[in-house]
Amino acid sequence: MVNIKGITRKNVLEMNPYSSARSEYQGTANIWLDANENPNETGLNRYPDPLQTSLKTEIAALRKVDTDRIFIGNGSDEIIDLLFRAFCEPGKSKVYIFPPTYGMYKVSAAINNIEIVEIPLTEKFELPSFEVIQTKVNAPGLLFICSPNNPTGNSTSMEEINKIALNFNGIVVVDEAYIDFSEQESALSLLNENSNIIILQTFSKAYGLAGARVGMAFSNPEIIAILNMIKPPYNVNTLSINVALEVLSANERIQWQISKIKQERKLMIKQLIQLEIVKSVYPSDTNFLLVKFSNEELVFQNLLKNGIVVRNRASQIENCLRITIGTKTENEQLIKLLKAI
Numbered sequence: 001m002v003n004i005k006g007i008t009r010k011n012v013l014e015m016n017p018y019s020s021a022r023s024e025y026q027g028t029a030n031i032w033l034d035a036n037e038n039p040n041e042t043g044l045n046r047y048p049d050p051l052q053t054s055l056k057t058e059i060a061a062l063r064k065v066d067t068d069r070i071f072i073g074n075g076s077d078e079i080i081d082l083l084f085r086a087f088c089e090p091g092k093s094k095v096y097i098f099p100p101t102y103g104m105y106k107v108s109a110a111i112n113n114i115e116i117v118e119i120p121l122t123e124k125f126e127l128p129s130f131e132v133i134q135t136k137v138n139a140p141g142l143l144f145i146c147s148p149n150n151p152t153g154n155s156t157s158m159e160e161i162n163k164i165a166l167n168f169n170g171i172v173v174v175d176e177a178y179i180d181f182s183e184q185e186s187a188l189s190l191l192n193e194n195s196n197i198i199i200l201q202t203f204s205k206a207y208g209l210a211g212a213r214v215g216m217a218f219s220n221p222e223i224i225a226i227l228n229m230i231k232p233p234y235n236v237n238t239l240s241i242n243v244a245l246e247v248l249s250a251n252e253r254i255q256w257q258i259s260k261i262k263q264e265r266k267l268m269i270k271q272l273i274q275l276e277i278v279k280s281v282y283p284s285d286t287n288f289l290l291v292k293f294s295n296e297e298l299v300f301q302n303l304l305k306n307g308i309v310v311r312n313r314a315s316q317i318e319n320c321l322r323i324t325i326g327t328k329t330e331n332e333q334l335i336k337l338l339k340a341i
């Protein structure tokens with residue numbers, strides 16, 4: 001088991017966290033005169049709950065984890081940054097990433113002045129062998145596994161994640177932003193065995209709330225407590241908490257949308273592979289497809305001219321565009337245009 005205090009930044013262990021009015025008094029009252037709020041009701045004149053207890057209770061039920069194992073951030077992007085600030089010491093720690101992958105890990109590392117060690121995925125976009133990873137990992141810090149991975153769409157097995165975590169003196173971050181579109185198991189099942197895994201999920205993709213900025217992290221209570229110490233006191237606003245609660249109460253609708261998107265994904269793959277301009281469509285556990293074209297720039301520009309914007313990933317993966325699964329009509333328009341090209 002990793003000694004969490006041993007891998008936490010010294011200044012974080014030694015600091016006094018900000019104590020807000022709402023964290024100092026959490027009981028009930030008739031009259032609130034402790035936070036310098038405007039007493040006139042606007043629906044938003046009160047500060048939000050700093051620990052988002054109501055939302056955590058619902059997430060705990062949905063994901064079957066205890067509330068003290070949950071952290072909520074202003075998007076997963078905020079949580080990624082907090083992890084650097086809690087568990088990376090500039091000049092000492094390193095961050096290990098497996099490109100091509102999500103761009104924020106590198107950006108957050110750069111902002112926090114942490115050395116980045118890139119260990120490229122194999123040609124099939126799988127993690128390199130455990131031995132290869134071991135030769136590169138020589139300092140504490142963070143190791144990011146994005147599974148399912150953005151932009152490649154595939155997943156990493158629980159066995160691989162478990163083995164890496166058991167042999168790493170740092171925090172393994174499993175980014176599961178797309179887990180709801182996947183048939184693969186969530187790494188939540190590894191939390192009991194490993195003290196050094198943190199799993200990121202988000203309301204931005206399957207739950208349809210990219211604009212609300214609500215990200216989740218699941219880990220052991222010790223890591224969650226450290227994140228709570230360093231987060232901005234009111235990091236998730238009342239509107240976002242409420243809309244996330246609303247969406248969770250309509251989970252059946254969300255599950256229906258997810259199944260529709262997966263159906264569309266299947267249909268899109270079938271249609272795309274029939275096109276001459278398409279070289280390959282990579283398997284996907286997500287709500288997007290990575291597609292290799294014979295001339296991706298021509299396709300990209302042609303789509304753009306017709307008002308359809310996809311993501312050009314050619315700088316990361318040769319000749320590839322990343323295409324999000326849209327509504328049925330949107331997908332039909334895309335396929336129609338591609339056929340014309």
Ligand SMILES: *Cc1c(COP(=O)(O)O)cnc(C)c1O
Nearest residue numbers: 075076077102150177202204215
């Ligand atoms: C979209 C995405 C996220 C989501 O970030 P939020 O800040 O929660 O919107 C996180 N990780 C990956 C890999 C993503 O693709």
